[in-house]
Amino acid sequence: MHRFSRPLDLWLARLLATAAQVAPHERRAVLLAFMCNFVLLGSYYILRPVRDTVATVIGVGQLQNLFTATFIGTLVASPIYAMLASRLRLTGLLPGVFWFWLFNVLLFQLLFALAPNNVWVAAAYYVWFSVANLFMISLFWSLMVDMFTASQATRLFALIAAGGSIGAIAGPLLTRLLVHRLQLSGMLLLAAAGFLIVIALVYRLMREKARLHASHQEVQATTLDHGLPGNPFEGFSQLFSSRYMTSQALFILLMTWVNTVAYFLQTDVIAHAFTAVEGRAQAIADIDLVVNVATAVILIFGLGHLVQRFGVTAGLVLNPLILLLAFVVVALSPSLLVIQALQVVRRVSQYAIARPSREMCFTVVEQSSRYKAKNVIDTVVYRFGDVSSAWMQAGLRAAGFGLGAAVALGVGACLAWAGVARYAGRRYEQIRTEQS
Numbered sequence: 001m002h003r004f005s006r007p008l009d010l011w012l013a014r015l016l017a018t019a020a021q022v023a024p025h026e027r028r029a030v031l032l033a034f035m036c037n038f039v040l041l042g043s044y045y046i047l048r049p050v051r052d053t054v055a056t057v058i059g060v061g062q063l064q065n066l067f068t069a070t071f072i073g074t075l076v077a078s079p080i081y082a083m084l085a086s087r088l089r090l091t092g093l094l095p096g097v098f099w100f101w102l103f104n105v106l107l108f109q110l111l112f113a114l115a116p117n118n119v120w121v122a123a124a125y126y127v128w129f130s131v132a133n134l135f136m137i138s139l140f141w142s143l144m145v146d147m148f149t150a151s152q153a154t155r156l157f158a159l160i161a162a163g164g165s166i167g168a169i170a171g172p173l174l175t176r177l178l179v180h181r182l183q184l185s186g187m188l189l190l191a192a193a194g195f196l197i198v199i200a201l202v203y204r205l206m207r208e209k210a211r212l213h214a215s216h217q218e219v220q221a222t223t224l225d226h227g228l229p230g231n232p233f234e235g236f237s238q239l240f241s242s243r244y245m246t247s248q249a250l251f252i253l254l255m256t257w258v259n260t261v262a263y264f265l266q267t268d269v270i271a272h273a274f275t276a277v278e279g280r281a282q283a284i285a286d287i288d289l290v291v292n293v294a295t296a297v298i299l300i301f302g303l304g305h306l307v308q309r310f311g312v313t314a315g316l317v318l319n320p321l322i323l324l325l326a327f328v329v330v331a332l333s334p335s336l337l338v339i340q341a342l343q344v345v346r347r348v349s350q351y352a353i354a355r356p357s358r359e360m361c362f363t364v365v366e367q368s369s370r371y372k373a374k375n376v377i378d379t380v381v382y383r384f385g386d387v388s389s390a391w392m393q394a395g396l397r398a399a400g401f402g403l404g405a406a407v408a409l410g411v412g413a414c415l416a417w418a419g420v421a422r423y424a425g426r427r428y429e430q431i432r433t434e435q436s
Contacts, residue, residue, distance in 0.1 A: 021155050022155070022156065022159070023218075025212070025215075025217045025218075026152070026156070026217075026218075028208055029147065029148075029205070029208045029209070029212065029219075030156055030159065030160065032201055032204050032205050032208055033144060033147075033156075033160045033163070033205060034159065034160055034162070034163035035163065035201055036140065036163075036198060036201035036202065036205060037140060037160055037161065037163040037164035037167065038163040038164065038166055038167035038170075039167060039194050039197045039198050039201065040136065040137070040140055040164065040167065040194075040198050041163075041164035041165070041167035041168040041171065042167035042168065042170045042171045042174075042194055043167075043171065043191040043194030043195055043198065044133060044136070044137070044167075044168070044171065044191075045167070045168045045170075045171025045172055045175070045292070046171045046174060046175055046187050046188075046190055046191040046194070047105070047129055047133070047187075047188070047191050048129075048133070048171075049172070049175050049179075050125070050129075050187060050188070051125065051126055051129040051130065064387070064390040064391050064393075064394040066123065066126050066127060066130075067260075067383070067386045067387040067390040067391075068387050068390075068391070069123075069127045070126075070127050070130040070131060070383055070386065070387070071380075071383040071384055071386065071387040073127055073128075073130075073131040074131050074134070074379045074380050074382075074383040075380055075383075077131055077135065077379070078235065078375060078376055078379055078380050079232035079233055080232070081097070081135065081375060082230070082231075082232045082233065082234055082235050082372050082375070083231075083232040084096075085227060085228045085371055085372060086227050086228055086229065086230055086231070086232070086234070087227055088227055089224070089225055089226055089227055090206075090224040090225075090226065090227070090228070090371070091206055091224045091225060093227075094139060094143060094202055094206065094224075095199050095202045095203055097135065097136075097139055098136065098139075098195060098198055098199045098202060099199060101132050101135075101136060101195065102192055102195040102196065102199070104128060104132065105188050105191055105192045105195065106188075106189075106192055108121075108124075108125050108128065108188055109186075109188035109189055109192070111124075111125075112125075112183075112188065116183070130383070131379070131383075134378055134379045134382055134383070135375070135378075135379055137378070138374065138375050138378035138379060139375075141359045141362075141374075141378075142362075142370050142371050142374055142375065143202070143205060143206075144157070144160060144359065145220075145359060145360075145362040145363045145370050145374075146209075146220055146222055146224075146367060146370050146371070147205070147208075147209045147219060147220055148219070148220065148363065149218060149219065149220055149363060150360065150363040150364050150432050150435070151218075152218060153359070153360040153363045154307050154308055154312070154360060155308065157356040157359055157360055158299045158300070158307070158356050159299070159300065160356075161299050161351070161352075161355060161356040161359075162295075162296050162299035162300045164351075165292045165295040165296035165299055165351060165352070166292075166296050168291075168292035168295070168351075169292045169293055169296065172292070174187075174190065175187060178190070206224055209224065210223070210224070220363070220367075222367040228367070228368045228371055228372060229368065230368065230372065234368065234372050235372035235373045235374075235375055235376035236376055236380075238368070238369050238372060238373035238376075239373050239376055239377065239381075242369075242373075243427070244365075244424070244427050244428075244431065245365070245369065245373050245377070247420055247423050247424040247427060248358070248361060248362075248374075248377055248424055249376075249377045249381045250420045251316070251358065251417065251420050251421055251424055252358075252377050252378070252381050252382050252385065253381055253382075253384065253385040254320075254385070254413050254414075254416050254417035254420060255319070255320075255350065255354060255385070255417060256382050256383075256384075256385025256386050256389065257385055257388070257389040257409070257410075257413040258320075258323050258346065258410050258413050258414060258417065259346065259350070259385075259386075260385070260386050260389035260390055260393070261389065261393065261406050261407075261409055261410040261413075262342055262343045262346045262347075262410075290344055291344055291347045291348055291351070292351070294344070294348045294352070295347075295348050295351045295352040298348070298352035298353070299352050299356070306318075307356075307357065307360070311425065311429060312357055312360050312361065312425050312428050312429065313421075313422060313425025313426055313428070313429060314425070315353055315354075315356070315357030315360075315425075316354070316357050316358065316361075316421035316422070316424055316425040317418055317421045317422050317425065318349075318353055319349045319350065319353045319354040319357075319417075319421070320414045320415075320417035320418040320421055321414075321418060322345065322349045322353075323345070323346055323349060323410070323414050323417075324411060324414035324415065324418070326341075326342050326345045326346065327342070327407050327410040327411045327414060328411070329341075329342075330342050330407050330410075331404070331407045331408075331411075357425075360428070361424060361425075361428045362374050364428060364431045364432050364435060389409075392409065393406060393409070
């Protein structure tokens with residue numbers, strides 16, 4: 001990385017020290033991670049409104065089918081990824097996966113340009129993006145938990161996650177400003193350019209981890225110059241052989257049940273409120289903007305201090321409690337505005353509290369689990385939660401149940417989620433104490 005001018009260097013040093021107590025030897029790694037997450041989430045939030053827009057074209061009545069196809073795609077992709085992780089060095093695997101997604105984006109850009117209103121192309125993009133986005137974000141955080149120790153994570157992960165939230169502000173802003181001019185296919189090209197930058201930053205992060213390790217600075221003791229032992233289904237076996245990893249999977253499963261209830265409500269509302277596809281994309285981008293501004297503020301000024309003072313358990317349990325309260329409000333006043341507010345609250349609490357708190361939990365497991373079991377949880381378990389909740393809601397709709405049944409499902413999931421979060425957090429604290 002080029003040397004910063006002295007005023008900018010001092011300003012960044014003060015910002016890092018104030019926001020997360022970043023030590024001098026950590027600054028380069030944290031800045032690289034912050035920027036990588038910024039560009040990754042910026043590109044993601046250019047692609048996401050395109051995905052949610054084609055969902056409104058296909059219709060809420062088909063969402064359970066799209067969720068099923070996404071789950072099948074994830075179930076196929078996960079063992080392929082694990083097989084590659086066993087045969088390739090991590091230094092080749094991590095950027096290689098991002099290169100693959102980049103080529104996919106360019107392919108869909110061509111397909112949208114040739115057939116902009118084709119339902120099958122729209123459905124294929126929806127399924128592809130819903131599989132790819134979880135893998136991309138999971139891989140980034142796998143590298144983070146394989147780079148920073150547990151004690152570093154409690155100080156640094158909120159700030160690194162804030163980089164993603166600020167990037168997620170830039171993505172919706174670009175979408176709002178450019179979608180009418182570039183159309184959907186042009187937005188994909190813009191996202192592809194972002195992935196090129198992400199790939200370059202991943203290479204820099206890997207080199208920085210090796211540099212810190214060689215200079216005996218605080219960093220995870222693992223290296224990236226090797227593959228991971230095991231078969232393509234190693235991640236599944238790791239998941240079921242450890243109660244700690246099982247609790248992490250249940251945390252994600254219950255969180256996605258809550259997410260899917262809110263997503264069904266959002267898709268239905270947007271489809272009825274806007275007739276033009278571009279208008280729907282802009283409305284979704286506006287929601288993304290509100291969510292990510294609030295998330296960035298909480299991450300920079302709130303979560304890191306909360307976790308350092310009250311522990312990771314508090315960060316994990318707080319999320320389901322917030323959502324429980326939100327669903328109660330929806331039950332008391334099921335208006336359009338309240339349902340939209342539920343979606344905002346749900347996503348802010350997930351991105352600002354649940355995600356970084358949960359990632360900290362993987363700093364205390366072995367390296368193979370950080371890439372394999374974690375990937376299964378972040379992708380397969382996540383999508384199983386989506387598809388099971390989607391079909392459950394489809395069944396409730398078919399049986400004549402409406403908003404009340406969906407809210408009851410959300411409340412029940414939040415209560416169970418809080419119990420699992422408490423166990424996972426306490427087990428993390430116990431393992432960390434044993435390792436210290």
